[in-house]
Amino acid sequence: MAILQGKKAIVIGDRDGIPGPAIELCIQSAGADIAFSATECFV
């Protein structure tokens, strides 16, 4: 069963990993709806 299809997605990206906007593009393509997206920065 699809995990992302039709779900409300919360994206917590990382400036030194995968940033939020990049994850958004990915999971939108899998049918998820972005409810919130942020990028964290530890440095």
Next chain:
Amino acid sequence: MDLENQKRVKDIAEQFGPENVVVVLGAAEGEAAGLAAETVTAGDPTYAGPLAGVSLGLLVYHICEPEMKEEVDADIYDEQVSMMEMVLDVDEIISEMTAIREQYTKY
């Protein structure tokens, strides 16, 4: 996890129902991914933010996990993420994330 982000996670889980929500992380390494995953499932382990003592039990993945890769359009994944697969310790991330999901995810 940033306090403001914890607040948003809590609000969204309440608004849409925790069973309809999935959290996708992009953390740079396993431990940080595990901490963020723990925050949105068992509660904030640092007891600093709005999710301290709040066990949402949300479904949570790291974008580099195979379950995500399988569902994402292959071209987009290649463009946005694939290079980082060579950079991040994906195995460590998978093992941290799997452990948290098995223990705390309710959905």
Next chain:
Amino acid sequence: MNNSVLKGAGYVLVHVPGMVTHHGTTQTTERIVNPDSDYLKQLPEHMRSYEDCVAYPPNQTYIGNLSIEDLGEVPEPWYDKKIEGADRFGPFGEIMPEDEFVLLMQICDAFDLVHLDKSFVQQVRPKLEAHPLITETMLSLIKEGHDEADILDQESHKAALPIYIDGRMVGYVKQAHDLDVNLSAHVIFENLASKASSVVTVLHLLNNSGIDPAAVEYVIDCSEEACGDMNQRGGGNFAKATAEIAGLSGATGSDTRGFCAAPAHAVVEASALVTSGAFKNVVVVGGGSTAKLGMNGKDHIKKGLPLLEDCLGCFAALISENDGASPEINLDILGRHTVGTGSSPQAVIESLVTRPLASAGLTITDVDKYSPEMQNPDITKPAGAGDVPEANYKMIAALGVKLGQIERSDLPQFVKDHGLKGFAPTQGHIPSGVPYLGFARESLMEGRTKNAMIIGKGSLFLGRMTNQFDGISFFLQANTKKDAADVAAAPAVIRDVPVIGVSVPDSELGEEAVRAAVEQANRSGYRATLIEGAHCLEQMDEWIQSGKIDAAVAAHYAFPIGVSTVGRIQTPALGKELFIATTTGTSATDRAEALVRNAIAGIVAAKSCGIENPSVGIANIEGGRQCERMLNALSENGYPIRFAGSARSDGGLLMRGNDLLQATADVMVMDSLTGNLMMKVLSAFTTGGGVETIGYGYGPGIGEGYSKKILIVSRASGTPVIANAIAYASQIVEGNLSGIARSEYEKAHKAGLSGLIEAARQKDRASDGERPAVAAPPKEVCTEEIHGVEVMDLEEAVEVLWAAGVYAESGMGCTGPVVMINEARSEQAHAVLREKGYIS
């Protein structure tokens, strides 16, 4: 280009445990949210002594006492290791203790906002007097101080911010306004700390580079603070405030902001200011940030580490005119993250690393050392951010793998060979690229390395104005101006050769002929790259646009109306060089105007190939006389044209076939069909017509306001012609074709070109029987050719299509004149032209 140089660098740390406790945002936030927390209670016992901070290996590296390589030999983690005999001062700067720094903040305060305890001033003043770089003028700014009772009477200054040293309150910073939050004690404190740390760093920079302070002409501050009141929060100018105290009497300056990327932006700006000649010596400085002190303190204490973020970090660099010795900043290799780049890590690294390198024909292994974000992993690893520099090196290597520049198995070795250990404090902008400038300067001057790439990256989302990422990178190289003996001994430096893309997808001679031409050109010292695949023309256009290639050689290109092309050939038997000014497109719809435009383009091409004052002749063809009259008028009105005279006994400006063979003129002006015919005859006659083997091809598109450098060859152009076309392309880039074109058209217009053209058009219309002008519909991409329209009717056919709402252009196809349209309009266009009798 005369590159600017990195003339010196300065690095300072200020050990400020009191400010960690009372001014770092992690701690101040905790005090509001959770005043009784264990974290705040545990804080004092995790604070390092000044001596421990000085002996900490990465700190010794920051001020230049311990090389990056030697730091790498110290086993990680480093927080429990000490460097024996560690010194406060190093070749790049120093590690300043908190008490001296607080007095320095008072020196930097011009508004009587820093009030210090008298006894504290008495105690610390001698220390600053003994400091090797603090000037008499600065010492004269020290105030006597206030009585202890006044300092401790907090009722009288409730809105002030106390200053603690070793738990003792030694003074306070007052608010500068009672209501304006931008002038609150907190903001003033932060800003004065930034200013004071910048001042001491500039003093070290001046000392290290040996420059006269009065010779500094401009200062750019690139820290992360904002100064201004409620009406202009962030008004600035930290730079000038710093310059004043540091004694830079001849300097002005300004602030550059861009989060962590700001230092790299600032160095690029400084380099541009020097290269342009606007200023000779420009200082870039970034002061320390009190807000970030102890930012990851909770993680450090949880893991039983000392509080490692206990220092303000500062840097300064001096960018100057080329001195023939210091490393050069090569602005031709300039990475930039643009609005359109996107945020995926590979897009970011591509924009900052591989694309600028490719524009110089380099790959990732051509750069000796990269300096991306140089955070100390001792600090970031326990905080969950991993080893940041190492992650950056892996990203560069991983992209290299994707681009086929290295093998996947070479990834770890690449990181080892081209990477550096992180050693900078997590002060936001401070670790970003610039910590390596000091070491890079030494290494490049000693010849241990030949180049380095400095990469600044910034997270703009923190400002809540945009989700855009940001970054900029620049290239340092060993000085190229050293005298010949030095150059011979020094390692090779990058020669600045234009990159030429080659796209001839449908050569009649096969792919091999094209590939051989590219190889031949590269062997001759040019830099060409083959563009292949079904979408090679689109790719070529994109690369030209983005600057990845400087020019292209292509078999087809639909130039817009107004663009001429200038072929180049050697004459038979005599082998004299000849420019044939014609077009493969449409120079103008009026015949005489087209010839005049071709003539100007011919002059531009010849000049950009180094012929200072080319002679011009007009082929004896229809319209030639009118063109002659117009060129004469231009010449008389002040556009200098050197006219050739026919070699025939009767002389004159009109050239006969004999003149063509003798190259009587450097530039022969022709219409499009004649030009095409002549180029083909002159380049293919020795092969019996099958293959074009002589000359440089049909040449670059040149027109008013047209800047793309695309040179045309034909499908019958052989290997030597394509290789020559690459050389031609390289020459016009280096010969500044764009600049010459701008100046020639400007001169021609001053001499009345527009009026002459208008007159010619009116005459043409009159003789045509009043064909009314038709406006073109919105431009479309024209990829389909319609053949079979008579050449004399070509422009009429285009206008008939325009009148029918179909965008069309005229052009020169491989077999003759064509009308170009969008593919989707094919049916409609054919129907219109058939109906009007232009095609059958």
